[in-house]
Amino acid sequence: MILLALCRPVIAAPPQHIMSLKLCNDELLMDLVPPQRIASISYLSREKAALKIWPEAAQIAVNHNTAEEVLAVHPDLILTDEFTTPAMRVMLAQSGAKLVAVPEAQNFDQIRAVTRLLADAVGARPRAEALIARMDETLRRLAASAPRRPIRVAGWGGGGYVPGRDGLFNSVLVAAGGQSIEGGYYDVESLIAARPELLAYGDNYSDSPSLRRDQNAHPVLLKLFAGRRITYPSALYGCGLPQSADAAVALRGALMAAMRSPAPFKSGTP
Numbered sequence: 001m002i003l004l005a006l007c008r009p010v011i012a013a014p015p016q017h018i019m020s021l022k023l024c025n026d027e028l029l030m031d032l033v034p035p036q037r038i039a040s041i042s043y044l045s046r047e048k049a050a051l052k053i054w055p056e057a058a059q060i061a062v063n064h065n066t067a068e069e070v071l072a073v074h075p076d077l078i079l080t081d082e083f084t085t086p087a088m089r090v091m092l093a094q095s096g097a098k099l100v101a102v103p104e105a106q107n108f109d110q111i112r113a114v115t116r117l118l119a120d121a122v123g124a125r126p127r128a129e130a131l132i133a134r135m136d137e138t139l140r141r142l143a144a145s146a147p148r149r150p151i152r153v154a155g156w157g158g159g160g161y162v163p164g165r166d167g168l169f170n171s172v173l174v175a176a177g178g179q180s181i182e183g184g185y186y187d188v189e190s191l192i193a194a195r196p197e198l199l200a201y202g203d204n205y206s207d208s209p210s211l212r213r214d215q216n217a218h219p220v221l222l223k224l225f226a227g228r229r230i231t232y233p234s235a236l237y238g239c240g241l242p243q244s245a246d247a248a249v250a251l252r253g254a255l256m257a258a259m260r261s262p263a264p265f266k267s268g269t270p
Contacts, residue, residue: 013123014037014122014123014124015037015075015076015077015098015121015122015123016037016076017037017039017073017074017075017076017077018033018037018038018039018075018076018077018078018079018122019038019039019040019063019070019073019075019077019078019079019097020038020040020041020042020078020079021042021063021065021070021078021079021080021081021084022042022065022079022080022081022102023042023044023045023050023238023239024081024102024104024105024238024239024240024241025042025079025080025081025102025118026041026042026044026045026050026054026057027045027050027053027054027239027241028102028114028115028118028239028241029041029079029118029122030045030054030056030057030060031127031131031241031242031243032118032119032122032124032127032128032131033122033124033127035056035059035060037122038060039061039073039075040060040061040062040063040069040073040075041057041060041061041062041063042062042063042064042065043062043063043064045057045060045062046058046062049203049233049234049235050235052233052235053233053235053236053243054235067088067091067092067094070091070092070095070097071091071094071095074095074097075095075097076097076098077097077098077100077121077122078092078095078097078098078099078100079100079102079118079121080092080099080100080101080102081101081102081103081104082101082102082103082104084101098121100117100118100121102114102117102118103117104239104240105168105239105240105241106166106167106168106171106240107168107171107240108135108139108171108175108240108244108245110240111132111135111240111241111242111244112132112135114240115128115131115132115241115242116128116129116132131242132242134242134245135242135243135244135245136245138245138246138248138249139175139245139248142175142176142177142245142248142249142252143175145252146177147177147256150174150177150178150179151177151178151179151197151198151255151259152178152179152181152195152196152197152198153173153178153179153180153181153196153197153198153199153200153255154180154181154186154191154194154196154198154199154200155169155173155180155200155202156186156191156199156200156201156216156221160185160186160187161183161184161185161186162180162181162182162183162184162185162186162191163180163183164180164182164183164184165179165180165182165183166183167183168237168238168239168240168244169237171240171244172236172237172244172247172248172251173200173248173251175245175248176248176249176251176252176255177252177255177256178198178251178255181194181196182194188218188220188221191221192220192224195264195265197228197259197263197264197265198225198228198229198230198255198258198259199221199225199228199229199230200229200230200231200232200251201216201229201230201231201232202231202232202233202234202237203231203232203233203234224264224265225264226261227258227261227262228258228259228261228263228264229258230251230254230255230257230258231254232247232250232251232254233247233250
């Protein structure tokens, strides 16, 4: 019996004092483990847009992505991203904690991979599989009820920048039944020339006075796209998460409702 006990593999206990230095890791971490296991998350998780989706962030300590904070907190696991500088990595290694660099997720395949990666690091794989299964079922329902033709959308409102077809915005939009116009910087004239059927605005720009907001309210856009302007929750579009499927459901409803308004152009194609 003693020999059998000695031969059993040693299973490491899951980390109990986890420190996340990046917003996307914060959000996934809060979905996977209880707050008692989180030492701190990024201060960005306290922003209004994020708190709408993850209100528990208001009750968790925050950090500002500094090595000094890491050394003071003594975490047993540090979650960062692939853009952490080599100098920062060296300082983080001095904490003695395990360091996991989590890549960005820009589509649903990557969301599955990243969710499992982070879940394995924190010892929450069953919870991750439940989140992924729910996401996949939501995506199946969306695909089964997709419109016959993708709706051409401009993700407008970011200082003239329209996200392209390789990022998370378009992944969510495609699942919802739409397609982004070609990405890049647009002025009002070139946006109109692209002839999108609908304009979509992130809600993080909607209530703060700025030049970006002034551009959104250009008289020509207000006239052409009256009724075909929607607002989406930007907190669900900045990070690839299982909830991105829920964002696609909400976007589908907004797209279909807006498309019942008169078209801004005679044709939806350039």
